[in-house]
Amino acid sequence: MRQSYDLMFASSNKNKYNEAKEILTTFNIALGFYKCELEEIQSDSLKKIASHKSQNAFSKCKCPVIIEDDGLFIDALNGFPGPYSSYVFKTIGNKGILRLVSSDLRAKFTSIISFSDEKNSSKIFEGTILGKISQKALGNGWGYDPIFIPEGETKTFAQLENKNVLSHRHKSLEKFAKWFGKQVSIDR
Ligand code: ITT
Numbered sequence: 001m002r003q004s005y006d007l008m009f010a011s012s013n014k015n016k017y018n019e020a021k022e023i024l025t026t027f028n029i030a031l032g033f034y035k036c037e038l039e040e041i042q043s044d045s046l047k048k049i050a051s052h053k054s055q056n057a058f059s060k061c062k063c064p065v066i067i068e069d070d071g072l073f074i075d076a077l078n079g080f081p082g083p084y085s086s087y088v089f090k091t092i093g094n095k096g097i098l099r100l101v102s103s104d105l106r107a108k109f110t111s112i113i114s115f116s117d118e119k120n121s122s123k124i125f126e127g128t129i130l131g132k133i134s135q136k137a138l139g140n141g142w143g144y145d146p147i148f149i150p151e152g153e154t155k156t157f158a159q160l161e162n163k164n165v166l167s168h169r170h171k172s173l174e175k176f177a178k179w180f181g182k183q184v185s186i187d188r
Pocket of ligand 1: 038069071086090169
């Protein structure tokens with residue numbers, strides 16, 4: 001690992017890294033990118049998937065690392081796609097999701113951050129934002145951003161300029177940053 005980083009973010013998704021980096025910079029944590037495909041176990045628990053993913057990431061990069069596993073949970077679909085969000089995005093995409101929902105648009109986005117290093121097999125931090133699915137895709141964001149409207153807003157994540165201060169990712173990373181800051185001061 002390059003000395004200029006406090007830890008790495010392992011993922012195949014550069015968009016997730018870019019946002020995580022911007023968020024952790026506000027907590028004075030320098031995040032490097034370890035681009036790779038991670039093993040994802042089949043489970044209905046994001047936490048179990050995330051825990052396995054960060055242990056797999058540590059076995060590859062052999063340095064302190066976080067991974068993130070996200071899920072979009074739609075109330076009217078009993079929480080679908082949830083842990084299958086990545087697969088569902090690749091197969092039916094936002095158009096497919098919009099066809100599946102009609103009157104009840106309530107949804108939530110959850111981010112699980114899992115940290116692994118030589119001392120911690122995996123340490124989990126969770127962040128959730130409530131919201132709803134938009135009637136149509138709006139804005140040019142990545143992933144589900146054009147169809148997710150956070151609670152209290154009228155615009156989608158893709159249209160909002162302050163996504164990174166209110167997102168599910170900000171909530172999980174804020175918890176991680178507070179914990180990580182204490183570990184660093186104990187180690188010194
Ligand atoms: P890695 O597992 O390699 O990190 P991934 O893109 O497969 O990357 P996830 O399984 O965590 O990541 O994400 C599930 C899906 O949710 C995937 O399609 C993402 O593009 C999407 N997603 C995650 N966070 C998002 C966000 O903030 N805005 C929009 N879409 C998001």
